[in-house]
Amino acid sequence: MPLGRVLVVDDEVGVRTVCGRVLGQVGYEVAEATSGQEAVGLARRESFDLLLVDIMMPGMNGLETFRAVKALQPDLVGVVMTAYATVDNAVEAVNLGFSGFVVKPFRLHELEAAVREALAKRERERDLGRLETLAPLARLSTTVTSMDIDSVLQNVAQVAMEQTRGDGATVLLFAGGGEGEQRRASCGRLIECKPELLKAVGEDELASVFRADEASHPAVSAVLKSADLSCLAVARLALPERTVGLLCVGRGMGASPGLVGGTRTGGRETGTPRRGETRVFSSGDMEVLKVLGAQAAILVSNARLLKRVVKEEQLRRALQRYLSPRTVQAVLDGHIAPGAVSEARMMTVLLADVRDFSSLVEHVQLGHVIEVLHSYFSATVEIITAQQGVVDELSGDEILASFDPASGQDNHALRAVSAGLRMLERLDELGAEWLERGLPTFDIGIGVSSGPVVIGSIGSGDRRAVVTAGRILNLAARSQAMTRELGLRLIITQGTFEQVRDLVHYRELGAVHLKGISEPMGLYGVHGLKSE
Secondary structure (H helix, E strand, C coil): CCCCEEEEECCCHHHHHHHHHHHHHCCCEEEEECCHHHHHHHHHHCCCCEEEEECCCCCCCHHHHHHHHHHHCCCCEEEEEECCCCHHHHHHHHHHCCCEEEECCCCHHHHHHHHHHHHHHHHHHHHHHHHHHHHHHHHHHHHHHHCCHHHHHHHHHHHHHHHHCCCEEEEEECCCCCCCCCEEEEEECCCCCCHHHHHHCCCCCCEEEEECCCCCCHHHHHHHHHCCEEEEEEEEEECCCCEEEEEEEEEECCCCCCCCCCCEECCEECCCCCCCCCCCCCHHHHHHHHHHHHHHHHHHHHHHHHHHHHHHHHHHHHHHCCCCHHHHHHHHHCCCCCCCECCCEEEEEEEEEECCHHHHHHHCCHHHHHHHHHHHHHHHHHHHHHCCCEEEEEECCEEEEEECHHHCCCCHHHHHHHHHHHHHHHHHHHHHHHHHCCCCCCCEEEEEEEEEEEEEEEECCCCEEEEEECHHHHHHHHHHHHHHHHCCCEEEEHHHHHHHCCCEEEEEEEEECCCCCCCCEEEEEEEEECCC
């Protein structure tokens, strides 16, 4: 592999021959041109790394030749040859962007050293340019968690224009894929970046550059003309599976920076533009745009993901105010298909019902009814949650809660009984406050039962419900109904009693025939915890 491609330009055949032989022997690939015009023609057809040119030539001199070839190939470096070694000549060559200077007649090793050092300097400048690019990329990456998508796009456009010294930049984010409308952000000169430009970028290319003086895709020509651009660079915002947008950077007409009274700084060229000359993007610029395009795609993807996570969390919190958290989780996960049933699990359920609710509604102002019920349910939900329980239903005058091993500490039966006792205590406290304010009061009955249950989904594709099914729900409902008949406020069934018998104060009620239950069921009235 050659060390680099060198174009030697000199009107003297002997100088061209010597330069070609010396540089070829050390590993360079050499092409020759007899004039500046011929050199420009070669540069239109072939790429070169370095231009070795005589400063004094008829027609187009060495400085003009370098400027014209450099406009076609911005990454090109130059070494000037001259028989007139003056300080003014050296300064002028450096200002024009030449990286080396040799004096005729030159020693062969001086020529080789000048070429080698010029190419080495270009590599150092490229490395420095890459390092400069990392800073804005790092800035974009660290701020994405606090930015919306529009801010991400605006920052990418700003960085792209700054890093490539463009006159304008636009980032276009495609619509579709459930991501809402098409979005765009621009910086500097307005560039009409359109989805049709994607067709002009090669399928295997991450970025392409287009010039106004060359035939281009119709969509590219339209953008070049509308923004009065001499050159347009288009980079994909590419994820592994698809392209989500485009990054477009343009340059207006003018000289290639760094060739007229300019210098190179930080691996990037600066200078005063000449009107009418094509300003093209260097390979370093294109590498920057490729990296920015890939980074922008990731940032947008992360911003979208963050937005979805926040939205789902907001939805979860809103739904949990009205539905069981177990139901919400099943809906969001999509794990339960219609008719599907989970494996049986052990659980304790608590059912509390307001006594004489119909009479309360019939004889008390509805505003007062809602006020006292709101206070009661607010306190109840807080108590159940404190015992790691889940409120499955709030329906008018009734509350259904469940306690299982997965939702909190061990002994779900004790947590349910503790919640029931604390609910009764809090209701008594609220009742005293309501009486002082002239509000109505009410009492409740609570039934608690433990045993196996399953969770399933019922309904059609349009309407579904997640239900908890098991014998213990009927037992809890029947035992709750017995509280009024037996003059008690909290009754537990045999399955619950077996788990809490040594921990509660209770009264044995014997085996009772409950409605809808085939065999008698042992019931127990609970009126306190032994630990209290």
